[in-house]
Amino acid sequence: MTRSKGYAGNILRVNLSDGNVDKMPTQVYADLFLGGRGIAAKIYWDEVSPSINAFDPENRLIFVTGPVAGVPGFGGSRWQVCGKSPIHDCFSYCNLGGFWGAELKFAGYDGLVVYGKANKPSYLWIDDDRVEIREATHLVGKGAIYCREKLKEELGKSFRVVAVGAAGDNMVSFASLVADNDATGSSGLGAVMGSKNLKAIAVRGSRRTVEVAHPERVRKLKERLRLEMGDRPTVIMPWLVNPDKAKKDVCQGCIGGCIRVTYEGRGGIKGKFMCQSSIFYQVRAQRYYGELNEVPFEATKLCDDYGVDTYAIETMIMWLSRCYQARLLTEEQAGIPLSKIGSKEFIETLIRRVSHREGFGDVLANGTHKAAETLGSKAQELITDYMTRTGYTSIYGARLYTTTGLFYAMEPRLPIQQLHEVHILIIASLLAGMGAQGFDSSKFIRDVAKKFWGSEIAADFSTYEGKALAAAKIQDRQYAKECLILCDLLWPIFYSRLSEDHVGDPTLESQVYAAVTGRDISEQGLYGIGERVFNLQRAILAREGHKGREHDCLEEFNFTVPLKGDFGNPDCIVPGKDGELFSRKGMVVERDKFERMKDEYYQIRGWDVPTGFQKRDKLEDLNLGEVAEKLASEGLLA
Numbered sequence: 001m002t003r004s005k006g007y008a009g010n011i012l013r014v015n016l017s018d019g020n021v022d023k024m025p026t027q028v029y030a031d032l033f034l035g036g037r038g039i040a041a042k043i044y045w046d047e048v049s050p051s052i053n054a055f056d057p058e059n060r061l062i063f064v065t066g067p068v069a070g071v072p073g074f075g076g077s078r079w080q081v082c083g084k085s086p087i088h089d090c091f092s093y094c095n096l097g098g099f100w101g102a103e104l105k106f107a108g109y110d111g112l113v114v115y116g117k118a119n120k121p122s123y124l125w126i127d128d129d130r131v132e133i134r135e136a137t138h139l140v141g142k143g144a145i146y147c148r149e150k151l152k153e154e155l156g157k158s159f160r161v162v163a164v165g166a167a168g169d170n171m172v173s174f175a176s177l178v179a180d181n182d183a184t185g186s187s188g189l190g191a192v193m194g195s196k197n198l199k200a201i202a203v204r205g206s207r208r209t210v211e212v213a214h215p216e217r218v219r220k221l222k223e224r225l226r227l228e229m230g231d232r233p234t235v236i237m238p239w240l241v242n243p244d245k246a247k248k249d250v251c252q253g254c255i256g257g258c259i260r261v262t263y264e265g266r267g268g269i270k271g272k273f274m275c276q277s278s279i280f281y282q283v284r285a286q287r288y289y290g291e292l293n294e295v296p297f298e299a300t301k302l303c304d305d306y307g308v309d310t311y312a313i314e315t316m317i318m319w320l321s322r323c324y325q326a327r328l329l330t331e332e333q334a335g336i337p338l339s340k341i342g343s344k345e346f347i348e349t350l351i352r353r354v355s356h357r358e359g360f361g362d363v364l365a366n367g368t369h370k371a372a373e374t375l376g377s378k379a380q381e382l383i384t385d386y387m388t389r390t391g392y393t394s395i396y397g398a399r400l401y402t403t404t405g406l407f408y409a410m411e412p413r414l415p416i417q418q419l420h421e422v423h424i425l426i427i428a429s430l431l432a433g434m435g436a437q438g439f440d441s442s443k444f445i446r447d448v449a450k451k452f453w454g455s456e457i458a459a460d461f462s463t464y465e466g467k468a469l470a471a472a473k474i475q476d477r478q479y480a481k482e483c484l485i486l487c488d489l490l491w492p493i494f495y496s497r498l499s500e501d502h503v504g505d506p507t508l509e510s511q512v513y514a515a516v517t518g519r520d521i522s523e524q525g526l527y528g529i530g531e532r533v534f535n536l537q538r539a540i541l542a543r544e545g546h547k548g549r550e551h552d553c554l555e556e557f558n559f560t561v562p563l564k565g566d567f568g569n570p571d572c573i574v575p576g577k578d579g580e581l582f583s584r585k586g587m588v589v590e591r592d593k594f595e596r597m598k599d600e601y602y603q604i605r606g607w608d609v610p611t612g613f614q615k616r617d618k619l620e621d622l623n624l625g626e627v628a629e630k631l632a633s634e635g636l637l638a
C-alpha cells in the first residue's frame with residue numbers, strides 16, 4: 001500500500017461518548033474508493049448497522065474531502081458529509097463549498113468520522129494534531145451563524161467552523177449544517193449532529209499547501225483549464241434589489257466565476273445568496289409586497305442561522321398555503337400567520353416555531369410528509385401532485401428530461417449533481433445558441449451526447465431510446481466526481497474554447513486526478529471507480545430496505561399530472577429528433593416505456609432484470625466481493 005500524493009494521509013476518528021481520538025490511514029480506502037463519497041460510503045458500510053436509527057449514537061457523521069482539496073485552480077475543495085439521515089432513516093449525503101474542507105486537510109486529515117454522543121453540549125476543536133472535545137453549553141439554542149462567529153471570536157479568525165443552529169439542537173429532520181462563507185449541507189445531517197450533542201467543529205491547519213505528484217503537469221492542466229473556460233464572469237441573480245451590493249465569493253482555491261456571491265442587505269447584514277436558497281421565497285415576497293424587496297435575502301439568512309434546509313421549507317410553505325386555503329388548518333391551530341405568506345412576519349414565525357419545535361412547529365419539524373399524515377388524508381392529498389418522497393419538488397424531473405427519472409428512482413435524496421449534468425448542458429447550450437452567431441446549439445448538444453452520454457439519441461427528449469445508457473454513464477461520471485470532489489458548477493466541462501467543434505474533453509478529470517496523486521488512470525478507469533461507489537451505495541440501501549425494482553419508482557404524479565413548467569426551464573424546451581426544439585409542457589412519463597427503460601438500465605448495470613437486485617459476479621468484477629458475500633448472507637442478491 002503506497003501512499004498517493006494529494007492526500008493528507010489520515011482520517012481522524014472521534015468518539016464523543018468516551019472522548020477517544022484516533023486516526024486511520026486514508027490509503028486503506030483511497031485505492032478502491034478514491035475520496036469524498038466513495039470513502040464515506042465504505043466507512044458507512046463497515047461501521048453503520050442497518051438496524052439503528054439516525055439518532056442512535058452509533059450513527060456516524062463522516063466528513064470527507066478529496067485528493068484535489070487544497071490544490072488551487074480546479075474547483076476541487078468541496079467536501080462531503082455522509083451518515084444515516086433522519087428523513088428516511090437511510091444513508092444520505094450532502095456536498096458543501098467554502099473553506100472548511102480544505103482547512104481539515106491542512107490540519108492533516110482527509111476525513112473525520114464522528115460517532116457516539118457527548119454527555120453535555122460540546123464542540124470539537126481541531127488544531128493540527130491537537131484534538132479536544134470542549135464544552136459548548138453557552139452555544140445551545142443559538143443560531144449556526146452566531147455560533148460560527150462566536151467561536152471564531154474565542155479561538156481566532158483562522159479557525160474554520162461548521163455548526164448547527166437551533167433546528168439541529170432540536171433534531172428537526174431537515175436541519176442543515178452551516179459552515180464558513182455560509183456553505184450549507186442538507187439531508188437532515190444537522191439533526192444528526194445535534195443528536196450527538198455536538199454544536200460545532202472548529203478546525204485550523206498549519207500546512208497551507210498540498211503536495212502533488214507532478215507539479216508541472218498540474219501547472220499545465222490549470223493553464224489548460226483557464227484557456228478552455230476563458231474568463232468566467234460572475235453571474236449576478238436578477239432579483240437582487242441592489243446588484244452593486246453583490247460580491248463574488250469563491251470557495252478555497254477556485255478559479256470562480258460562478259453564481260456564488262455574498263450580498264449585503266439592509267442594515268449591513270451580509271450572506272451568501274445563490275441557487276435555490278436565493279429564490280425559495282422570492283415570488284411569494286414579491287407578490288406580498290408588490291415589488292422587489294430584501295425579504296427573500298433575509299429569509300435565506302434566517303434559514304441559515306436557524307439551520308434549516310431552504311428547499312424543505314419551500315415545499316412546506318406550498319403545502320401550508322394549500323391547507324390554509326382548503327380550511328384544513330387555521331392560523332390559530334398553526335400559531336403561524338398563514339394569511340401573510342410572503343411577509344417577513346410569516347417566514348420568521350414559521351422558521352422559529354419549527355426550529356424550536358413550538359406548538360404546531362413540532363409537527364412540522366418532522367417534515368411535510370409526516371405533518372400531512374398527522375393532519376389526515378385530505379391534507380395528504382395536497383402534496384401528491386408535486387412532492388417527492390424526500391420532501392422536495394421534482395426539479396429537472398422525468399416529465400421534462402426522461403433520463404432523470406432513473407436518477408430520482410434510485411437515489412436517497414435529490415440527486416442534484418446528476419440532474420445538473422443534463423439540465424446545465426441543455427440550458428447553457430440553448431442560451432449560448434441564442435447569443436452567439438454561427439453557434440449551432442442543437443448540433444453541439446448532439447455532439448456532446450455522443451461523447452459523454454454514449455449516443456446522439458441520448459439528447460433527443462422525444463424518445464426513451466439511449467436514455468438508460470446515458471443515465472448509467474452520467475451516474476458513473478458524477479460518482480467519480482463526488483469522490484474527487486470537483487465542483488458541480490464547473491465539471492464536467494462540456495464546452496471547450498479550444499477544440500474545433502467546441503466539445504469538451506472528458507478525460508480532463510482523470511488527468512487532474514493522475515497529476516495530483518501520481519496514480520495514472522484512464523477516463524474509463526475513473527468511471528469504473530464511480531460505478532464501484534454507486535454499486536456500494538446500492539448495496540447499503542438494499543441492507544436498509546430498498547427492494548430493487550419494486551422501490552426504483554417515481555411518485556405517481558410523474559405519470560398522471562401534466563408538466564406545467566420547471567425551475568430553470570419554465571417553458572420546458574428540450575431538443576428532440578435531429579435537434580429540433582420542442583416543449584414538453586403538458587407531458588407525463590409513459591409508464592410502460594419507463595419500465596422498459598429500467599429493464600435496459602438493469603441489463604447495462606449487470607443487475608437482475610426482473611428484480612433489479614445486484615448480482616455476485618458484477619460485484620466481484622467491481623472488487624466488491626466482500627459486499628456480495630454480505631448481501632448474499634442476508635438474501636439480498638439476485
Ligand code: SF4
Nearest residue numbers: 075250251254258487
Ligand atoms: S465554481 Fe463556485 S461553487 Fe464551485 S468551487 Fe468554484 S466558487 Fe465554489
